Amino acid sequence: MMIRMAQVIGxxxxxxxxxxRLHADVWSGVLAKIHDCGIRNYSIFLREPEMLMFAYMEYHGDDWEADQAKMAADPETQRWxxxxxxxxxxxDTRAEGEWWAPMEEVFHVD
Known part of the structure; x- marks a missing residue:
């Protein structure tokens, strides 16, 4: 299963x-954990002067919650x-418990 996801944050x-600078040289352990948790095609974009970041990723897995828990338990990811x-x-408009606010996909074409 593959799910496209997008998120936004300031x-x-x-x-x-x-x-x-940090994201130009992401730690290898963090990159490995991202891959291990089924995330592919992951990009973060920055919009200036608004200082909004947009993240896009594709999840290739069967249990998003379990994979996110595995990532959150990783010591190197925690340090990152x-x-x-x-x-x-x-x-300010994000839901309780969210950090990056998810975005709704309203159009896609391959």
């Missing part, structure tokens, strides 16, 4: 250069998130 302007999450600015 980025603190004063953190932009460091966030870009601890560095990067303070640089992000979640949307």
């Amino acid at each position: 980025l603190k302007p004063e953190e932009m250069e460091e966030y870009k 998130w601890a560095i990067n999450e303070p640089k992000q600015a979640p949307l």
Whole structure:
């Protein structure tokens, strides 16, 4: 099964250069865990001057919740998130418990 997913979040302007630097050289263990959890074709885009980031990924797996729990339990991923999450600015309109706000797919063509 393959599911396309998109998410949005803000980025603190004063953190932009460091966030870009970190993502230009993502730790190999984090990349391996992303792959291990069934995520493929993962991209993050930045829209300036609004400082909005858009993430797109494809999930190739059978249990999103279990794969997300496995990722969240990974110590290296936890360290990565601890560095990067303070640089992000979640949307005020996100649902309770969300960090990146999911987006609805309204059109797709192959």
